[in-house]
Amino acid sequence: MNPALSVIFFTTLSGAGYGLLAWTAAWILLPYLQGHPPQQGAMPLLWGISLVLGLLLTTAGLLCSMFHLGKPARAWRAFSQWRSSWLSREGVSAVLAAIAALALLGLLATPLFMHSYAALQSPAVPLLAAIVLLTSVATIACTAMIYASLKPIPAWRHALVVPVYFAFALLCGWLLLAAIASWTALPVRTLAIAAVVTWVLAIVTAMLKRVYWRAIDRQPAAASRADAIGLPGREIGVFERPHTEANYITHEMGYVLARKHSRPLRLIATYLFALVPMLAVGLGWAFPALDAPLFTLAAMAALLGVFVERWLFFAQARHAVMAYY
16 A cells, blocks of 8 residues: 555554543543542643643644545545444544543643632543543544455454554553653652553564564465456466556555565664663663653654554555456
């Protein structure tokens, strides 16, 4: 498939954004579940910053996706097909997540303007946080299913497509959250927790992605040339090419990436989204005075690594229609 930058930016930014929203919502819920809502301090400010960054990333990602549409002005029609379309379900859940996040952000901002934490004692705060968490997870799932539901593309029908997308969203969201929190002089114990969680997420994500790459390398062709023209089981020879020039199908669905190029790109992606963040957060834990820049470096490296991985995700996917060509 043609690795269009608009869709690559969309999947990278929106995945990280919804991962950040999900982690932030869980962070907000924690003290309420423990029966200790904030009554002072700067914690609501950190929550608000995380929500704002998550909303910015998701909005930027969704706007990038519109550049891939033939007629962006008709994008609103996608919301009407939520019963059968994962794209429509993604749009609905994304809007619900944004509304809940904005409402939650409004409540978190009250201490800044009213100099009172009374609004934060309301049950509306944990309720909205739970909605943000659920709708963010639902949006991540719907985005992954847009690709996993496409039967003509065997590489995307693999069982690991959805888990891998979730893993990247959780990894990037966690690293962004840790980067934001690290600028508040976190205690060593908290840095240790952040480092361990990062290591676990990075290792699991790298392992899942490696298994996926090995699987698609060994995956047989979805259909032969005989299948493509409705004569399965027969030997078909090509007398003349279907077209003398490239067309829309060959441009969008006939992109070919040589394996000798894919291997170094896979290594680069893995180093960026797994190895560099693991080393950076480890150093941040060992040297607390440098935790903020190192955690920020980890988040930026992971986003860049996911960008490379997303490019490969599209470039290495072959549509069954290309058997005809």
